[in-house]
Amino acid sequence: MSTMEETIEKLKVQIIEQLNLEDVTPDEIDADAPLFDSDLGLDSIDALEIIVMLEREYGLKIQSKEEGQKIFYSLKTMAEFVTEKIA
Amino acid sequence: MPQKIYITGLGIVSALGPSLEHTVEALRLGRTGIRKIKHLKTRYRGILPAGEIDFTNEELAEMLHLPSIKRYSRTALLGMLAAKQAWQHDEKLPLRTGFVSATSVGGIDRSELAYKHFMVNNDIRGCLHKMMSHDCGDSTERIADFLNIRGFVSTISTACSSSSNAMILGGRMIQNGMVDKILVGGTDALTVYTLNGFHTLKILDEEWCMPFDKNRRGLNLGEGAAYLTLESEESMKISGSQPLCELRGFGNTNDAFHQTASSPDGAGAYHAMQLALKRGNLDISDIDYINAHGTATPNNDLSEGTAIKNLFKDYIPQFSSTKSFTGHTLAAAGAIEAVISVLLMRNKMLAPNLNFHDRMDELNIEPVKIFNQDVELKTVLSNSFGFGGNCSSLVFTETA
Amino acid sequence: MNNQVYINALACISPQDTLNAEQFLQSSEFVSGSPMRSIEPTYKEHIDRRYLRRMGRMVRMGVAAATKALADADIKNPDAILVGTGMGCLEDTEKFLRAIYESDENIASPNQFIQSTHNNVAAQIALMLGCYNYNFTYVHRGFSFESAMLDAILHVQEAGENKTDILVGACDELTDMYLEVTSKLNIWKSKVPRHSLKYNMGIKSEQGEGAAFFAVSNQRSQNTIASLDALRMVYKPQSSARLTDEIDHFLARQSLTLDDIDLVLLGYDGGGQKGDVYDEVVNSVFDGKNQAVYKHLCGEYKTAGAFATWLSCEMIRQQHVPEFVKWNAFEIDTIRRVLIFNNYNSANFVLSLLSHV
Numbered sequence: 116m117s118t119m120e121e122t123i124e125k126l127k128v129q130i131i132e133q134l135n136l137e138d139v140t141p142d143e144i145d146a147d148a149p150l151f152d153s154d155l156g157l158d159s160i161d162a163l164e165i166i167v168m169l170e171r172e173y174g175l176k177i178q179s180k181e182e183g184q185k186i187f188y189s190l191k192t193m194a195e196f197v198t199e200k201i202a
Numbered sequence: 203m204p205q206k207i208y209i210t211g212l213g214i215v216s217a218l219g220p221s222l223e224h225t226v227e228a229l230r231l232g233r234t235g236i237r238k239i240k241h242l243k244t245r246y247r248g249i250l251p252a253g254e255i256d257f258t259n260e261e262l263a264e265m266l267h268l269p270s271i272k273r274y275s276r277t278a279l280l281g282m283l284a285a286k287q288a289w290q291h292d293e294k295l296p297l298r299t300g301f302v303s304a305t306s307v308g309g310i311d312r313s314e315l316a317y318k319h320f321m322v323n324n325d326i327r328g329c330l331h332k333m334m335s336h337d338c339g340d341s342t343e344r345i346a347d348f349l350n351i352r353g354f355v356s357t358i359s360t361a362c363s364s365s366s367n368a369m370i371l372g373g374r375m376i377q378n379g380m381v382d383k384i385l386v387g388g389t390d391a392l393t394v395y396t397l398n399g400f401h402t403l404k405i406l407d408e409e410w411c412m413p414f415d416k417n418r419r420g421l422n423l424g425e426g427a428a429y430l431t432l433e434s435e436e437s438m439k440i441s442g443s444q445p446l447c448e449l450r451g452f453g454n455t456n457d458a459f460h461q462t463a464s465s466p467d468g469a470g471a472y473h474a475m476q477l478a479l480k481r482g483n484l485d486i487s488d489i490d491y492i493n494a495h496g497t498a499t500p501n502n503d504l505s506e507g508t509a510i511k512n513l514f515k516d517y518i519p520q521f522s523s524t525k526s527f528t529g530h531t532l533a534a535a536g537a538i539e540a541v542i543s544v545l546l547m548r549n550k551m552l553a554p555n556l557n558f559h560d561r562m563d564e565l566n567i568e569p570v571k572i573f574n575q576d577v578e579l580k581t582v583l584s585n586s587f588g589f590g591g592n593c594s595s596l597v598f599t600e601t602a
Numbered sequence: 603m604n605n606q607v608y609i610n611a612l613a614c615i616s617p618q619d620t621l622n623a624e625q626f627l628q629s630s631e632f633v634s635g636s637p638m639r640s641i642e643p644t645y646k647e648h649i650d651r652r653y654l655r656r657m658g659r660m661v662r663m664g665v666a667a668a669t670k671a672l673a674d675a676d677i678k679n680p681d682a683i684l685v686g687t688g689m690g691c692l693e694d695t696e697k698f699l700r701a702i703y704e705s706d707e708n709i710a711s712p713n714q715f716i717q718s719t720h721n722n723v724a725a726q727i728a729l730m731l732g733c734y735n736y737n738f739t740y741v742h743r744g745f746s747f748e749s750a751m752l753d754a755i756l757h758v759q760e761a762g763e764n765k766t767d768i769l770v771g772a773c774d775e776l777t778d779m780y781l782e783v784t785s786k787l788n789i790w791k792s793k794v795p796r797h798s799l800k801y802n803m804g805i806k807s808e809q810g811e812g813a814a815f816f817a818v819s820n821q822r823s824q825n826t827i828a829s830l831d832a833l834r835m836v837y838k839p840q841s842s843a844r845l846t847d848e849i850d851h852f853l854a855r856q857s858l859t860l861d862d863i864d865l866v867l868l869g870y871d872g873g874g875q876k877g878d879v880y881d882e883v884v885n886s887v888f889d890g891k892n893q894a895v896y897k898h899l900c901g902e903y904k905t906a907g908a909f910a911t912w913l914s915c916e917m918i919r920q921q922h923v924p925e926f927v928k929w930n931a932f933e934i935d936t937i938r939r940v941l942i943f944n945n946y947n948s949a950n951f952v953l954s955l956l957s958h959v
Contacts, residue, residue, distance in 0.1 A: 133711075135655040138646075156652040159463065163403065163712040171709050180404070245707045306720065308741075310695075317699045320779070326786055333783045337689055337904070338720065339743035343949070346837065355837040356749040357742035359690070359720035367738055371753065378759050395695075398702050399715035456683075456728040456737040461656075461716050473734060589716065590725025592737055 122194040130190075133168040134161050146190040162187060175200050207373045207450075208601065210443035211431030213287030213387075214541045215280055216528045217253035217424055220265065221287065226545055229553045232573055234527050236410055236422050244394045246401070251410055253424025253529025254392055255280065266348075272331065275309035276425075278341035280534075281389030284427035285345045289385050293350065295440055297382040300354035302372050303342040303429075304364030304388030306533035309335030311391045341389055354381060359533065361588030362495075363454075364388050365428070366536030366596055370452045372432045382437035387429030387537035396532065397423060403462065411498035413523035414507065414569050416560040421497040424529020428537035430544075447544050450581070450599040451482020457591035463501050468509030470593035471495075475513050475583065478595035484581065489519045489597075491552060493543045493584040494569070496523020497530050506585065507565045519583075522555035522570040536586035536594060543598055547579045605758045607830040608959065609816050610823045611675035613667040614912040615640050616812035616900045621670075623916050632926050637776055638810035638901030653730055656713055658693045660775035663813035664723035665730070668771055672731075674825070675817030677767045682736040684753045685724040686746030686772035688904020689780070694718040696779050723773060744946020745835050747772035747908040748954070751818075752833055758820040771815030772905035784809055810901015814908035816915075828918045828956045831939075832856050836951040842882040845951060849887055849943075852953045864937050865892045865917070867910055868929060869944035869952075871902040880945040888943070893929040907944045907952055914940040914956045921958075 117125070127141040136155065144155070151157050162183055169175045175197065177183045186196045214221070217235025218228035228235065239247045239254055262279040263271040266286070271279070281303065291299065316332035326333070334340070342357040354375070358367045365388025372386035390396075400406050400423060407420035433443055455477065457470025464471065479486065495506055503523075510518060524542050531538050546553055555569035580600045587593045614620040617638040626632075633641070640663060645654055648666040657665065664685065672680065694717040701710035719725075721739035728737050736757070740749035754770045818830070834852050839845040853859060866888050869880075884893075900909040917923055918937050937958060944952040 137655055138651055158460065160461065160656075160713055160716060167402070167709055167711055171705075305741075314699055314702075317696070317779075318703050320782075321700065321703050326782055330783065330786055334787070337743065338741035339688070339745075339904075342742060343837075352837060352839075354835060355742070356740060356745055356752075356835075358738060359741040360724075360737070360739050361719050361721055371738070374756050374760070378756055380756075394702060394707065395699065398707055398710055399698070399712075399718075402710050402712040402715055454736050454738070455734050456725070458728045458732050458734055461725065461729065470734065588721070589719050590721045590737075591728060592721060592725065 119194055119198060122198055123190050126190055126194055126197065129168055129172060130165065133164050144190060148189060150187055150189055173197055173201055204377045205434055206448055207376050208433050208435065208438060208445040209430050209447050209449055209544060210433045210438060210445055211288040211290060212446065212541050212544060213284040214428040214538060215255060215283045216426035216531060216538055217255055218527055220283060222545060225542065226549055228527060229551065230573060232554055232556060234556055236529050242392050242394065244397055246397060250406060250408060251422050252392055253422060253531065255425055273335065274344060275335040275341055276311045276391035277305055277307060277309055277389050278335065278344040280391060280425065280427040281341050281345045282348050284387065284389065285349060285385060285429045288429040288431050289349050297437055297440055298353055299351055300375065300381040300384040301342065301346050301351045302356050302358060302368040302384065302386045303345060304358045304368040304533045305338050305341055305390055306359055306361055306364055307390050307393050307396055308338035309340050310395045311393045314393060314395050351385065360592040361590055362530065362532050362535055363586040363588040363592040363594040364533035364536065366586040366594035367454060369430065369449065369537065369540060369596060370454055370594065373449050373452060376432055376434050383431065383433045383441065385429055385431055387427065388534045389427035390425060390532040390534045392423060392425035405499045407498060410557055411526060412557045413496035413498040413526050413555055414503050414562065415558050416562050418498045418500060418503060420499050422529040424531040426528060426531040426534045426538050428534060428541040430537065430540060445601045447547055448599045448601050449596065451478040451484060451597035452595065453477025453481060454594045457593055459591060462589050464505035464587060466505060466508065467512065468505040470591055471506050471509035471585065471587060472513055474593040474595040475509065475585065478583065478597045482597045484597060486514050487517055488581045489583050490579045491582045492519050492521035493539045493582065494521050494523045495585040495587045496525055496555065498525065502587065504562060504564055507562065507567055511565055511567060518567060520552060520570050522553055524553055526556035539584050539586065540596060543582045543584045547582055547598060547600060550576055550578060552577045605761065605820045607755055607758050608819050608822050608826045609828050609830060609915055610819050610826050611671045611817035612815065612827065612912055612915055613670035613674065614812065614814040614909060615642065615663045615667050616909055617641060617810060618899050620912065624920065627916055627920050627922055627924050630925060632899055634898065636808045637781055638808045639776060640812050650730065653726060656717060657726065658691050658717050660691050660693065660773050661717065661723050661726060663775065664771065664773035665726055667813040668727050668769055668815040671771065671815040671817045672769060677817055679731060679733050680735065680769040681766045682754065682757050682768045683724050683727050683733060684738050684750035684768060684770040686740045686750040686905050687720060687723065688741065688743055688746045688774050690720040690741060691718045691722055692775055692777045692780055696777055727769065743904050744907065744950030744952065747905040748833060748835050748952050754818045755833060761820050765821050766819060768818045769815060770818050771813065772908035773813035774811050774903045774905045776809055776811040781809055808901045810903050810906065812900050812909055814912040822959065826959055828915045829959045831957050832955040834953040838949050839879065839951065842879045845879055845883045846887055849953060856955065860891065863891065863939050863941045864934060865894055865923065865940045867894050867896060867914055867940055867942045869897060869910065870895050871897045878948050880948060892932040892934060894923060894927040895929045896927055904946060910942045910944060911954065914942055918956060918958045
C-alpha cells in the first residue's frame with residue numbers, strides 16, 4: 116500500500132514517459148497546479164494518452180471526457196482517483 | 203480565364219453498392235449502408251457499425267475477372283472496381299492522360315496481417331507478399347496497370363481530404379495544359395488499423411451516426427472508392443466524351459489549429475469554401491446545395507456548421523451529410539461525395555441527412571431531412587476535411 | 603514553362619554530413635554503412651520542444667530540414683507546403699500495430715495513430731508556422747518527391763506576376779522491420795560493377811533514409827542557387843526505346859541537346875539493373891557524358907530523388923563535383939546544367955533539369 120505522495124511521484128514519472136516530456140523532471144510538475152493549461156503545453160491528445168496509461172498501468176477505465184477532465188485536473192486529483200480505485 | 207474542367211466519367215463503390223445505379227437507388231430510398239461489421243476480422247465485429255462493403259476480396263476479384271487475389275490489397279480491389287466504371291479511353295487518340303489516386307490506408311489491410319504473423323512467429327517469411335502492397339503507391343499502380351494508364355501517375359495522402367485533393371491536382375494539371383484527360387479519385391478499405399485508431403481517439407459512435415444532430419456522438423467508419431474522369435474542352439472534342447458537369451472551383455487550406463481537431467470557428471473550412479467560390483468566380487448565393495463533410499463528431503459538425511454560417515450568413519443553402527449513408531470512407535470520402543454530388547445534380551435530387559432529429563444548441567441550422575425529387579441543382583459545393591488541418595472544398599456546376 | 607522556378611534555399615539531413623554542405627562536397631571522404639542511417643542534428647536547436655516530444659524520427663528529420671530551408675530563405679508563411687514521402691511514418695505505424703496486437707485491440711496509443719498519418723510532416727509545419735495556405739502530401743513511391751515538385755511548378759505557373767514562395771521537400775525513414783522485410787525480399791541483388799572505380803561503390807547499395815527541403819520561388823533572391831528548368835516523370839515505359847524517346851522530347855522541349863548537359867546524375871541503386879531498361883538507356887543515351895552517381899551516399903529509398911536534387915544544387919552552387927560521386931573519369935570546369943536521371947525499382951523514372959543562374 117503506497118502513500119498518496121508515492122502515488123503522485125509514480126504518476127509523474129509515468130506521465131513524463133507516456134507523453135514523452137523529454138526535458139521535464141518530476142520536480143518541475145506541481146502536484147496541486149492544473150495539469151492542463153500549464154506550461155507543459157498539454158492538449159486533448161495528451162488526455163487520451165493519460166487514459167491509455169491509467170488503463171495499462173492500473174487497469175482503470177475512464178469512460179467519458181467529462182469524467183477525465185475532473186480526474187486530470189491536477190496530479191493530486193489523479194492520485195486520489197488512483198488510490199481510491201485500487202485500494 | 204483558365205481552361206474549363208469537365209467531368210466526363212464517374213465510378214463508385216461503397217456500402218451503398220458497387221455502381222452508380224445502386225448508389226442513386228439507396229439515396230432515393232433513404233437506405234443506409236451502415237450496419238454492424240460483418241467481414242473485417244476484428245474484435246469489434248458484430249459490435250461496432252460501419253459502412254462495410256458486402257463483398258469479400260474473392261468476390262471483388264471475381265467481379266473484376268482477376269485470376270488471383272494474391273497480390274491485391276482490398277484498397278486496390280475497391281479502387282479497380284470504381285475506376286473501371288469511370289474510365290473509358292481509346293489509347294490510339296492523341297491525348298495526354300494521367301491518373302491521380304488518393305489513399306490513407308494503402309495496403310494496410312494486408313500488411314497488418316503480415317505484421318501479426320511476424321509478431322507471433324518472429325519471422326516474416328511466409329507472408330512477405332502481404333508487405334509488398336503496404337505503401338500507398340501500390341494500389342495506384344495496380345489500378346493504373348489494370349486500366350493501362352501510362353501517363354502521369356501519382357498518389358496523394360492528406361487524411362480525410364485526400365481524394366478531393368486528387369481532384370484539385372488533376373483539375374490544375376488540365377488548366378495548366380499538362381494533361382488533356384485525367385482520372386482522379388480515391389480508395390480506402392476498412393482496416394483493423396484505422397478502426398482501432400479512431401477508437402483510441404474516442405470519436406466512433408457505437409450506434410448509427412447522427413451528423414449535425416444535437417446528440418451526435420461520433421462517426422462510423424466506412425470503406426469504398428470513387429473516381430472521376432476530368433477532361434479539357436479540347437480533349438472532349440477528340441474523345442467524343444459528353445460532359446456530365448463542370449468542376450468549376452476548388453480550394454485547399456490548412457486550419458493550422460490542432461493535429462486532429464478542427465478550430466472552433468472552422469477557419470480552415472471557411473477559407474477553403476471561400477477560395478473555391480472565388481476560383482469558380484461564384485457568389486455565395488449561387489450555391490444550391492452543400493454536401494457537407496459532416497462526420498458526426500461533436501467537433502467537426504460544430505466547426506463546419508460555424509464556418510458555413512459565417513460564410514453564407516442569412517443565405518445558408520440546403521445541406522446534408524451523406525456519411526449517414528456511407529460511413530466515413532476516409533481518403534475516398536471526397537471522391538465518393540463528389541460522385542454523389544454529380545449524381546444528385548444529374549438526377550435533380552436532394553439526398554437527406556439520415557438520422558437527424560434535433561438542431562445543435564450552438565447553431566440554428568438544419569440539414570435536408572427527407573428525400574426531394576425534381577430539385578434544380580445548378581451549383582453544388584462539397585467539403586472534405588482531414589487530420590492535420592487539411593481542408594478542401596469543390597464546386598460543381600451544370601454544363602450549359 | 604512560362605515562369606522560372608528558382609531554388610533559393612535548401613537543407614538536407616542524410617547519412618552524410620549534408621547539413622555542412624561545403625565541407626561535405628569539398629572533402630574526399632564519405633560515410634558508408636549498412637544500413638545507411640541519417641546523421642541527425644540536435645533537434646532542440648531546430649524544433650520547439652512542445653512539438654518535438656510527439657514527433658517520430660522521420661517527422662523530426664523532415665521538420666528540421668524544412669525549418670532550416672525556410673529560415674535560410676527568410677520565409678515565414680509559404681504560399682504552399684508540399685511534401686513527398688514514399689513510406690510515411692513507418693516507426694509510428696509499426697508501434698501502433700504492435701500495440702493493437704499486444705493488447706488484442708484493447709489499448710493502443712492515440713498519439714501513435716495520429717503521428718502515423720502520411721500528411722503529418724506537412725501538417726506539423728503548417729501548425730508550427732500558423733500557415734493556412736495550400737498543403738499537400740504525395741505518397742507515390744519513386745514519384746513522391748517529384749510530384750510535390752511538380753505541384754510547386756504548377757504554383758509558379760499559376761502565380762503569374764505575383765511573388766510566390768513554396769516549401770517543397772521529402773522525407774523517409776528506415777525501421778528495423780522495413781529492413782527485415784526488404785532483406786528477405788532480396789530485392790537488392792548484388793551486381794558486379796561495370797566500371798572499375800576508385801571507390802568500392804556500386805557493388806551493392808544499402809537501404810537508406812533522409813530528408814531534403816527546398817525553398818522554391820518564381821522570383822530570384824540574392825541567394826538563388828539554381829533554377830529547375832524541367833521535370834518529367836515516366837511511369838513504366840514498356841521499352842528502352844520509349845524511355846529514350848522521353849529523354850529526347852524532354853531535351854527538345856527545352857531546346858537543348860545532350861551537348862548542353864554538363865553532368866548527368868544517375869540513380870543506380872546497385873540492385874538488379876544490369877541489362878534492364880534503365881541500364882540500357884544510360885549506356886546508349888549517356889555514353890561519353892560526364893556521369894555521377896549518388897545512392898552510395900544516401901542509400902536507396904523512395905524519396906532519394908530529393909537527395910539527388912539537393913546534391914545537384916550544391917554542385918551547381920559550389921561549382922564542384924566531388925571525386926566520390928564520379929561514375930566515369932572526367933574533369934569539369936563549369937557546371938551550367940545538371941540532368942538528374944533517376945530510377946526507382948525500374949518502374950518510376952524521373953528526368954529533372956537544374957541549371958546555374
